[in-house]
């Protein structure tokens with residue numbers, strides 16, 4: 001094979017294979033429906049097809065790509081399939097994929113302004129665009145992190161630092177400190193509790209505030225929990241509200257929560273990882289009501305803004321606290337640049353990929369009009385599906401759908417009048433329905449549990465998903481349910 005002075009692949013080969021791969025990807029994105037949406041492989045079966053030791057000799061790209069097609073692709077769950085409707089359905093758009101390619105090709109590390117001024121300044125500008133699009137005030141300083149889990153961890157570390165307990169200097173162990181406490185709804189994402197574990201706050205000090213019938217945090221319960229902790233001498237550190245909870249996409253009453261946080265002088269972080277993006281749609285702006293009063297808020301472009309994973313944005317109204325929490329400049333990173341942002345001072349990671357590029361490409365290629373139109377399309381598809389499910393005698397809707405996720409379950413008509421006593425059989429039936437749907441390869445859904453009841457979740461969020469796919473999804477659900485009469489008989493308990 002032709003060698004190259006740089007020891008890397010030759011540019012001729014890079015271009016030839018690169019073009020092939022772009023064609024492969026374009027074809028994949030246009031026709032991902034030729035694959036079953038979820039794979040049926042056995043655990044360990046992919047590993048078995050791969051050598052245990054690293055290759056000693058160079059291999060031709062053609063061989064490597066054959067293995068990609070024959071071993072890797074069959075083991076994929078296709079998140080870019082238009083009938084992938086589990087978890088939060090996400091979508092990488094073609095312009096953003098090109099942005100990712102550019103970012104890998106440039107391989108700049110935006111830890112300091114001077115390590116790539118364009119990476120830092122593009123991030124500042126694009127996050128300014130996103131902030132305006134979300135209707136947040138200019139005081140919010142944005143930083144891109146990999147995931148919402150990291151963004152929330154960073155925000156909660158800043159909340160802890162804002163208590164001025166000298167934790168940065170003295171740590172948390174072996175000191176005479178009262179417990180720090182965190183407040184979030186029982187429907188908050190597990191990343192919040194995990195952040196409390198990592199920050200030394202402890203799971204037992206995460207107060208899971210009860211929710212109302214619509215799965216929204218009850219602000220009276222929040223106030224009561226804060227009063228009780230204050231009385232006990234504990235130190236409230238942070239309240240985390242959610243706009244678009246993972247299970248049902250419920251929206252906590254952020255205005256009321258912000259008022260309570262102000263009364264108690266507690267940091268308010270809003271996890272709007274999925275739902276926040278909908279705030280770009282003018283008629284949905286209300287979902288972010290009250291967020292302007294938060295200390296920090298996370299939104300994830302990789303969930304619903306058509307960029308490939310990973311890209312999460314943390315906005316913080318108190319960037320000086322972020323710097324106080326994270327800034328640590330060893331001599332080898334010291335610079336004398338004035339009036340610049342060094343993003344390494346605002347989070348955990350030193351090395352930072354040029355993620356702003358893919359977001360920039362989405363904004364420029366689709367424009368605000370195009371983004372809003374696509375978000376509205378997803379919301380309206382989900383609302384249509386919700387109305388079809390809600391009017392079927394053997395299905396019921398389990399939660400409001402403010403965005404593009406529908407929570408539902410099947411309840412055989414003959415069990416309807418006894419649905420309370422039949423909770424367990426109904427749960428079993430729905431789990432079997434989910435398994436059969438996902439095994440069909442035609443549709444992929446996920447589930448959750450709401451007040452002890454298994455609920456199926458159908459999320460619309462892929463750029464390739466059309467009304468035809470949503471109609472087909474409803475057809476698959478009804479068809480598979482129709483074939484479950486044996487299971488209904490088997491699970492039925494005499495009443």
Ligand code: PLP
Pocket residue numbers: 088146147148149150189191242244245246271272273274300312
């Ligand atoms: N917050 C919410 C509300 C979520 O739904 C999720 C994931 O679905 C997360 C946080 C975690 O997101 P990430 O995978 O970016 O850490």
